[in-house]
Amino acid sequence: xxxxxxxxxxxxxxxxxxxxxxxxxxxxxxxxxxxxxxxxxxxxxxxxxxxxxxxxxxxxxxxxxxxxxxxxxxxxxxxxxxxxxxxxxxxxxxxxxxxxxxxxxxxxxxxxxxxxxxxxxxxxxxxxxxxxxxxxxxxxxxxxxxxxxxxxxxxxxxxxxxxxxxxxxxxxxxxxxxxxxxxxxxxxxxxxxxxxxxxxxxxxxxxxxxxxxxxxxxxxxxxxxxxxxxxxxxxxxxxxxxxxxxxxxxxxxxxxxxxxxxxxxxxxxxxxxxxxxxxxxxxxxxxxxxxxxxxxxxxxxxxxxxxxxxxxxxxxxxxxxxxxxxxxxxxxxxxxxxxxxxxxxxxxxxxxxxxxxxxxxxxxxxxxxxxxxxxxxxxxxxxxxxxxxxxxxxxxxxxxxxxxxxxxxxxxxxxxxxxxxxxxxxxxxxxxxxxxxxxxxx
Amino acid sequence: xxxxxxxxxxxxxxxxxxxxxxxxxxxxxxxxxxxxxxxxxxxxxxxxxxxxxxxxxxxxxxxxxxxxxxxxxxxxxxxxxxxxxxxxxxxxxxxxxxxxxxxxxxxxxxxxxxxxxxxxxxxxxxxxxxxxxxxxxxxxxxxxxxxxxxxxxxxxxxxxxxxxxxxxxxxxx
Numbered sequence: 167x168x169x170x171x172x173x174x175x176x177x178x179x180x181x182x183x184x185x186x187x188x189x190x191x192x193x194x195x196x197x198x199x200x201x202x203x204x205x206x207x208x209x210x211x212x213x214x215x216x217x218x219x220x221x222x223x224x225x226x227x228x229x230x231x232x233x234x235x236x237x238x239x240x241x242x243x244x245x246x247x248x249x250x251x252x253x254x255x256x257x258x259x260x261x262x263x264x265x266x267x268x269x270x271x272x273x274x275x276x277x278x279x280x281x282x283x284x285x286x287x288x289x290x291x292x293x294x295x296x297x298x299x300x301x302x303x304x305x306x307x308x309x310x311x312x313x314x315x316x317x318x319x320x321x322x323x324x325x326x327x328x329x330x331x332x333x334x335x336x337x338x339x340x341x342x343x344x345x346x347x348x349x350x351x352x353x354x355x356x357x358x359x360x361x362x363x364x365x366x367x368x369x370x371x372x373x374x375x376x377x378x379x380x381x382x383x384x385x386x387x388x389x390x391x392x393x394x395x396x397x398x399x400x401x402x403x404x405x406x407x408x409x410x411x412x413x414x415x416x417x418x419x420x421x422x423x424x425x426x427x428x429x430x431x432x433x434x435x436x437x438x439x440x441x442x443x444x445x446x447x448x449x450x451x452x453x454x455x456x457x458x459x460x461x462x463x464x465x466x467x468x469x470x471x472x473x474x475x476x477x478x479x480x481x482x483x484x485x486x487x488x489x490x491x492x493x494x495x496x497x498x499x500x501x502x503x504x505x506x507x508x509x510x511x512x513x514x515x516x517x518x519x520x521x522x523x524x525x526x527x528x529x530x531x532x533x534x535x536x537x538x539x540x541x542x543x544x545x546x547x548x549x550x551x552x553x554x555x556x557x558x559x560x561x562x563x564x565x566x567x568x569x570x571x572x573x574x575x576x577x578x579x580x581x582x583x584x585x586x587x588x589x590x591x592x593x594x595x596x597x598x599x600x601x602x603x604x605x606x607x608x
Numbered sequence: 609x610x611x612x613x614x615x616x617x618x619x620x621x622x623x624x625x626x627x628x629x630x631x632x633x634x635x636x637x638x639x640x641x642x643x644x645x646x647x648x649x650x651x652x653x654x655x656x657x658x659x660x661x662x663x664x665x666x667x668x669x670x671x672x673x674x675x676x677x678x679x680x681x682x683x684x685x686x687x688x689x690x691x692x693x694x695x696x697x698x699x700x701x702x703x704x705x706x707x708x709x710x711x712x713x714x715x716x717x718x719x720x721x722x723x724x725x726x727x728x729x730x731x732x733x734x735x736x737x738x739x740x741x742x743x744x745x746x747x748x749x750x751x752x753x754x755x756x757x758x759x760x761x762x763x764x765x766x767x768x769x770x771x772x773x774x775x776x777x778x779x780x781x
Contacts, residue, residue, distance in 0.1 A: 297641065302690050369752070430648070
């Protein structure tokens with residue numbers, strides 16, 4: 167027995183070592199969801215052994231490169247400066263055009279109640295290493311937990327998206343590139359808005375999957391992130407279509423050239439914080455809606471004696487059922503839903519009822535609210551839904567019923583002045599108005 | 609053909625100092641991880657940890673130490689990637705065992721022998737890797753013969769040059 171063991175000792179050890187590794191592999195594959203946590207420690211050891219060397223080398227390389235570029239090799243800088251200035255001029259012109267487009271887009275988003283994801287904070291990081299294998303397309307960056315990096319954060323360059331953070335170590339993070347075959351990004355085609363899933367292939371190419379073969383996709387078309395993966399904000403450049411062919415199961419086989427050069431990454435940006443918020447124009451609506459509601463709140467602070475009489479008259483009229491009816495409030499909402507309007511300035515109205523000039527002027531002179539209405543003291547209304555329902559409730563409370571009421575004469579004349587919104591309701595005790603679309607031009 | 613059959617007594621067995629035993633594989637892993645940042649094709653065509661495994665295994669001529677060297681280097685290489693740990697480990701264990709077993713029987717000190725041995729073991733490594741990756745881990749892999757052949761030749765030629773450099777670190781037992 168001993169002779170057999172001695173004779174086949176090497177073979178037995180080989181089988182034993184292979185068995186152990188296969189066992190470990192099988193355990194990792196079985197616990198697919200949590201394997202990263204299990205193997206994290208030994209990965210940390212390996213990464214800790216490698217990254218100081220890589221970091222040092224990158225530092226030396228960058229230092230020597232900067233020394234050469236900044237002090238010795240300045241040939242052509244003047245010409246380059248001139249070119250850059252020309253480029254700036256062109257970009258300024260382009261900026262004006264883009265600003266118009268952006269304003270238009272914001273208005274449209276307001277109409278559609280879109281929420282936008284804004285990139286609010288990024289961390290620049292240096293690429294210091296890779297996996298060294300073409301079967302695992304990852305890179306290492308020199309920022310980790312200490313810099314606020316977390317798992318599943320988007321990584322990009324100024325050209326386009328790069329990948330997502332896969333593992334985070336204290337001072338290093340591992341980034342899975344979009345051309346790895348285990349990667350997946352929600353993407354859409356810019357012109358046709360057709361959505362698909364961006365995936366890497368085994369040989370490092372990037373393809374757009376899940377696009378039906380009856381869709382019109384042409385080479386050269388730009389691909390953007392769709393935001394559907396909850397990692398990349400919508401609208402970031404992904405790449406361009408290079409080849410379109412028929413794939414399997416009625417889907418197209420679309421090859422993409424990434425916008426960012428994934429093979430020559432030096433610095434990247436990690437998107438550490440993104441905010442989801444309404445577009446600015448829509449925020450303006452909320453502000454003004456809350457102002458309108460504030461006028462009808464019963465808990466109005468006491469005024470100084472000088473304005474007591476006028477304010478009493480104002481609130482009194484509101485409580486006596488003379489508050490603007492729902493249709494009129496809607497009209498006001500629509501009228502003030504313009505981005506960039508200052509809430510302290512009177513808003514001229516195209517339609518609506520007139521307000522006493524004195525009340526407007528007083529409020530304009532004293533926006534802090536001697537008459538008891540102060541925007542800054544009132545809580546901002548959180549959502550649109552609340553706004554509309556609150557308007558409804560407010561209107562119903564005072565017993566104004568727009569149905570069957572006669573249209574106000576002043577509404578028929580668009581030249582009438584709109585009451586200032588941050589003043590108490592000074593609406594004359596008039597008849598409720600129908601919505602603007604239903605106004606009777608009599 | 610420079611490959612000659614040698615008896616066990618005729619072949620020389622070498623050993624290496626601890627800094628070389630630890631440092632050379634680490635350096636190989638480091639270069640393998642760093643160079644592709646500047647030369648992306650490097651990772652496709654060159655596998656320095658594999659060359660180091662073959663060199664140490666053939667020089668020591670001990671199957672046990674050869675397979676253990678291959679296992680350690682392979683596992684370290686696995687740890688730098690994001691795939692399950694063990695795929696490179698298994699492949700390099702097999703290569704380490706094979707190279708050291710071959711080193712016992714053949715004189716692999718000359719350039720021609722090294723070229724052929726390295727070329728052969730590159731394909732052994734690729735075959736084991738793809739089998740494990742596809743069969744055990746269910747990874748999608750594509751094999752391209754032109755690319756594989758080119759990579760094999762690149763590794764073989766680089767291996768010949770590298771082995772001559774690494775020969776300087778050999779110590780006779």
